[in-house]
Amino acid sequence: MSHSDTGTVLHADEAAVVLDRAGHYQLYIPDQPDSREVSDRLLALTAVFIRLDQDPEFFQEQIEWMESHKG
Structure with missing residues (x-):
């Protein structure tokens, strides 16, 4: 990742x-050929992203967990 005056480039x-100012978020993932194995970390990131978007209970659990771990 690199940063400049005009933004960040992946x-x-x-x-x-x-996450944009309106509270909308998007997941950007690299294009990969079908033959390339997807890393466990990318799978985990994608799974969490989908659950946050589709599972309100999971979303709330994450908020509560973060609130309880604020320093």
């Missing part, structure tokens, strides 16, 4: 979750 092999 490299072709990087993934990111982006």
Whole structure:
């Protein structure tokens, strides 16, 4: 990832979750050929992203967990 005055650029092999000012978020993942194995970390990131979007109970559990771990 690199930063400049005009924004942040993800490299072709990087993934990111982006949250905009309106509270909408998107998952950006690298294009991969079908023959390339997807890493466990990318699978986990994608799974969490989907559950946060589709499972209100999971979402609330994550908020509560973070609230209980604030320093």
